Amino acid sequence: MTELVTGKEGPAAAGPTAEQQGAEPTVVRVSQWSDIRARFFANKLAVLGLFILVVLVIVAVFAPLLAPFDPLKQDLANTLQAPGGDHLLGTDSLGRDQLSRLIYGSRIAMIVGMASILVACTIGIVLGALAGYFGRLIDSVIMRVADVFFAFPLLIGAIVVILLMGRGVLPVVLSLGIFSWATFARLLRSQILSVREMDYVHAARALGASQFRTIRRHILPNSLTAVLVYATSNVGIAIVAEASLSYLGVGVPPEVAEWGNMIAAGRDFMGVKDFMWMYPSLAIVVTALGFVLLGNGLRDALDPKLR
């Protein structure tokens, strides 16, 4: 390599090698992700959130193994049993084992939470990316449509869709998805609008990169993080919304072992059989908290400002 750094008072050819220049002592050889991972795992609350969710996922996956009873098995001779004995968390008004229902409930929570966010994310990302990248008329039209959806309060919108589709897991997933994509689209669009003007995007275009390549390699990877963080923290919100729908009697059918249903069933027993609504409530709180913590942790870990 030729000597780049020379000068009139030429520091007697002190061999300015690249190695020396670059050898910043603090820069450990880490990839971006391991960096993020390290930051994430340094955050105790975030780890707690992750732990909660991992436990939940395990519970959901292995529900049949973990649940002591069939969650749908009624025992009319033993309804409303207080916690303890055979039924650790008691039984409901049809004599079904509360613990088993709680365990199976985690399945619905996880499936609905994740699937609905997946739906919202997919619609939001596609439309947001179109609006953000192409701008002009496409942008205007998409954003006005987003406004309409944004203006529906989530629950109201969801109820309308469920009215249309009937009760069940799929309608719940779709309805929650359909009424939360607008935020994703807006978020992604604004991210893209700023990323689009970044010099590295210009650089790629200047190199002759195709539009597709520019979007895929440069714009999306850099605008998606915010969306992903939002998505993570929103899974919790979706789970709560799902339980709320069941609570209102428009979610999944009442026989399904689901937390909102359990709370709804226990609601009238307030002050009489409080265990009925308290345990499922606790489950929702813990789950929602898990996602909040995970989302916060991810946000902090991915925030370039905190680097």
Next chain:
Amino acid sequence: MGSDVERLVMGRYVVRRLGQLVVVVLGATMVLFACLFVLPGDPVGQIAGSDKARDPAVIEQLHKQYGLDKPLVVQYGSYVGKLAKGDLGQDYTQGRPVTEILAPKLLNTAKLAVVAIVFDVIIGIAAGVIAAMRRYSVWDITVTFSTTLAIGVPSIVLGMIMQWVFVIKLGWFPLISDGTFNSLILPAFTLAIIDAALVAQIARSTMLEVMGADYVKTAVAKGLSRPVVLLRHILRNSVIPVITYVGISFGALLGGAIITETIFNWDGIGLALVTAIQQNNNPIIVGVVTISVAVFVVLNLIVDLLYAALDPRIRLA
């Protein structure tokens, strides 16, 4: 600067935004109309609350009365036509004007929402300010922790717990919501708490941001006293994002009202919606949605105007 010109610009902006409002409200009602039309079942096929089917003659007469005998497009057209005059049609059970039915309920919900927003803002800003001022202190940690917790607690749960503790166990508040302030506190608080936590977090982070801003350094360097710096230079700039958030959250608040009103039986539009759904009382459903969408859009307009009023940098265009 030329205040006339500014007023003109602002006037045009408001007109344009109101135009947007019309577009959004029309879009929303159209979506809804399409949805309700596809629903199975004749909304007036049955005598309210019983298993008895209505007499075909009566059904026919009711169809005529509610315009259900006409094609959807015509129904939608006449709905929009009436909407322009502030008429939301008649409900299917009592045949009373929807506006008349919903007006007191809207008022109730508004009461709830306003008190909730007041709670929201007061609790949120106070907590946020304390946390930001005493950064890294016990206060800060407490606020961070409790806001995270509050965000994680869904309102169905919170509402039930509040009811259990304060109504059933302590008996401090009435179970029957009679519209008095006393019966308002619990639902409003339930409705407010999640947003209050978010407001606190936003307030905290914007406070911290503002506290680190150069102009705050300038203010301190000018030798201003702490309260002046805090109130005039920090707080004023921090409330702007809070206001924006509160505006947006109002929509969510209406959604949340469904839950809170159901739990506390607060006779508002949220509860009306849930009831109407059970009864296929479509005019009420459409009415509630139209109202909440319109309220949301109008509030956002107000927030934008407020935003411009508070931050001279924002130019409405």
Next chain:
Amino acid sequence: GGGDDDASKDKGNGGSGKAGGTFRLGITEPVSIDPYNAQESEGILVTDNLFSGLYEPTADGQVVPVLAESKQVSADGKTWTFKIKAGTKFSNGEAVDAESFVRGWNRVAQKKAASDVAYHMAGIAGFEDVQSGKTDKMSGLSAPDATTLQVKLSAPDFEFDTKTTHTVFSPVPKVAGDAKNAAYNAAPIGNGPFKMDGKWEHNKKITLVRNDDYGLKKAKLDKVEISILNAANSANLEYQGFQSGQFDWARMPTPQLKPAKAKYEPQGEWLELDTNGMNYLLPITDNGPLKSAKAREAVSYAIDRDAIIAGVFQGMQTKSTTILPPVFKDVYTKDLCTSCVKQDKAKAKALAKEAGLKPGTTIDIGYNTGAGHEEWVQAVAQQLEDVLGVKVKASGKPFAELLADQQKPGATGAYRFAWGADYPTPDNFLFPLLSTSSINKDDSGKVTGDNRGRYSNKKFDDLLSKARATKDLPARNELYKQAEKVAMDDVALIPLWNRTQLRLVNTKKFADVKMDFHEDPNLAELSLK
């Protein structure tokens, strides 16, 4: 006997209680309080106390005269002539005469009224023409003089007097105008023991005060304060209100029934009554897995009503073993439904096998949501699955959808169903629910009548026709009994439990409080202690 002409029958509240006092209770928002469209217990509570008609029903299913001094029915059962008590007035001073009855009835039947309860008048000659808007006066109604009301029917009906117990047959003053008179609808002026104090404050309250000019036996209460509660949990609110002394009459939420009973029964504040309604499973009898009577019987045997009542209802309901509720004392035949008496898995299985119900058969059970049916439907579903090995698909829907489901051609399975009598006659159950003519399919095959189980049996229909043409009450009742037996043998309906009503009553303050035929407190008779 409802054929009594004794108009001055003392209702026997023997003057034990004092006059005065305010009775407070909570109801949900009624559809209407005007006689033209008052329909459910809440609306009728008000209308019934604002208006007095020809006859009224008693809690135990009898018919007693009010304004009717006498009645006469022609031999063909088509012409009825009522003598009306003279000298009574509406609360605005207007005299109550035969004309006011004619006015009231025509007002209901008019097309514009679109009254949900007008069909009770369907038997009056000329009703069709009024309903279709051709004219606005029923040709069958006339008032030859001020105290004579003559009613011509289009078909024989020896129970027309019983039907007039319904509030829809109330007289109205001239000011009532037509049925869409909003001012009158909100504050009806009537001729009842009470009158409106102010107007109906929607979703808030209705206040009644004693009508001191009432021409019959005056009420003792000064005032009735009716709070209108949120439908969403009115039972809870009523119960809470009762506990806090805010209400004198209350329903209770199911989970609270047990503790409430334990507490209030010993104090004499617990009221329990099997009323005029029944809860059924409505099987679709012309199609699907329950087409055969054996299949239906199998289902009936498979249900463990006792377990459900004990588990889900905490023992607060009574099992039903008949089609007609026990309130019809004269026709009630306990345990008519043998398959209802006790769950019998073996019989159920055997019958199912005969009927071809096997694993893989799916039975749909439809019910309406948000009305507290979720749990017992689930319990029934599970029992059927367990016992019969079939697959049960329980689906909850909003009311209108459920109705559409039941009505649509090709419906199968069973539906949750309940029926309450509008007036105390077995005919009001048997005819609309089970007669072939109540199926009423329209051109598209949609069932528009109330017989949505599509039960059709010539023998049953004949018995019913015969009963209707029988003037003599005991003979009539006997025919009804036979008809019920026929239907029950076919398991045309699967009875589940009676409509048992439970109330709390403030007996510390009030005396003689009873539940009337409409499940409301007998406001006109109760008194202060």
Next chain:
Amino acid sequence: MADIEKKPVDATPNVTEVAKTEASTETAAVNAIEEPAAQGEPIIQVRNLVKHFPLTQGILFKKQVGAVKAVDGISFDLYAGETLGIVGESGCGKSTVAKLLMLLEQATAGEIFYKGQDITKLSGRALKAVRRNIQMVFQDPYTSLNPRMTVGDIIGEPFDIHPEVAPKGDRRRRVQELLDVVGLNPEYINRYPHQFSGGQRQRIGIARGLALNPEIIICDEPVSALDVSVQAQVINLMEKLQDEFNLSYLFIAHDLSIVRHISDRVGVMYLGKMAEIGTDAQIYEHPTHPYTQALLSAVPVPDPEAREGRERIILSGDVPSPANPPSGCRFRTRCWKAQDKCATEVPLLAVPERFKASKTPAAHESACHFAEEKDVVHAAS
């Protein structure tokens, strides 16, 4: 550094003929583009380039209510192997010119000839060929590198886009070579941009620009964001590379000292127009446009000895908005020489009449009605 013969003093880009090559087919166009440029010949000729950014309003359908005249009729030539510096105050349109040349923005009007081809009209293969030959180095080394790609990916991306330049197996080696060329340790290939300092990142950007062996590199303020002590490293590197690879630079900067140091010719821009253009000596020692004179006089000279004697021209007022530029000469609102004529007549960029005949260094293009020589830099000595 490059030792290009100074252009003849009467070289006036507005007058020089554009040697247009009408390529009938795409292949012909590509061939014309791939033909190496002769040293000293114009390689890029910009003619009357205009870029207006529309100011819009509207809900669903936007209507234009005005325009920011970022670049408003600019012509100049860039010769093979030379460095053309462009200076001017913030917002005068320098970056916009760069983006137009890079075809990152669509020109509102005007032409850009590259080896005789109007590249604003190209597409497809020909456009790709142009892109291979013209590269850019950006001002901000922090935003010009994709934070989620490794250095190897960043420098290797040009090869992904133009696979014909380097066979797949060869790419890694080429990337390492490039790292070596710009003075970075080739082992850094797997690192991410955030692990480098500003100066190092700028080198990465340069390496990316060099990857395709371009003929022209457009540098938009390549050292402005760097620390004083690092600037010189990068400038030296750029000069060395110019020699080594026979590059032509369009070098944009607001630091006049650096521009002079690196440039053979310099253009001075003001509010979207070229005020003056000439060789570095002509501009720095014999400026004839008042704006250039003011600009030069305002440059702080890091020599306290020089400061006493210097005549400083302090301009009054601020730069007008490009959305609403003054009529006539755009500089007239701040010019001490302005007369009525300046408000009505737009001065053309041309060698001023009075110098045309003479062979003085003042005879270079200047867009001023009252062009007059004034040596501000050497005023003291």
Next chain:
Amino acid sequence: MKTNKLNEQAEGDDMTSAETAGGSGPDKAAPLLEVRDLQVEFKVRDNVTKAVNGVSYSVDAGETLAVLGESGSGKSVTAQAIMGILDSPPGRISGGEIYFQGQEILSMPENERRRLRGAKMAMIFQDALSSLNPVLSVGFQLGEMFRAHRGMSRKDAKAKAIELMDRVRIPAAKQRVGDYPHEFSGGMRQRIMIAMALALEPDLIIADEPTTALDVTVQAQVMDLLAELQREYNMGLILITHDLGVVADVADKIAVMYAGRIVETAPVHEIYKRPAHPYTEGLLASIPRLDQKGQELYAIKGLPPNLQNIPSGCAFNPRCARAEDVCRTDIPVLSQVTERDGTELVGRGSACHFWKETIHG
């Protein structure tokens, strides 16, 4: 080297205030401002950034001290410590004293300190736009000075604000007094900042890169104005910059910072001719000059130091051509620079083990 040892102890912790760092000039009467061995650190996450590591300098009334140094060398942090507007947390003054008009101000109660700010010492920031409160009118912000320190009424303060805006040559001050910062151009904003600093005619002004954000031609306007006003009021001025050109124009003396330390101090004329520290030397050499075109530029090799991990010994040693072993182990103190014959050069100091070799070639 004796001085070395001394300073290492100082690094330890307990350096008495009597020990003014280095030989920064002859002892006159108390200077307007004197900073002694100031140390500031920032605690960010688990890291401690040592932003300032023993800075000492002084300014007299009417004098302009230019503080030079590249980005991150601690120039602004020192200034903020003087003004008492350090971000704390995470910032913390971990040592040193600051004397203002003979009074130690770090130990002063906050209330008294506040009264100094604005009234006796004022500061101008780099980015005027972000340094002015965006939601308050400039007139209000100017007037605040008078209301806070002089207890003036709103109306009087406004009149004063207009007067000030006139002073800094803002056209149509009366009409524009109610305008907001974003409605002004960059140059005008910076002039408003100057007006604010001058409002109460303070004795000391600290200008932190006042013109870096401005265009070349506007930069000249603003620097001119500032220098003129400084002369008029006979204020002490600390001018923070990394532009050696600006320094040459206005400064009387210079302090060069590197990695949180002063590496060289000198009267302005001398430093350009004979730098006594290799860093200053490199800095000067790497500037291309308008009038000296031709050769390759001199470049200081290597990268600026990482403040979380400052090289041992002389922080500049990895980039220094003269570095020897001692430079990697011993921290050089700022010592008096002398002529070859030993005569002290007034006001000159260098923190280099080999200053002699540097200055005398």
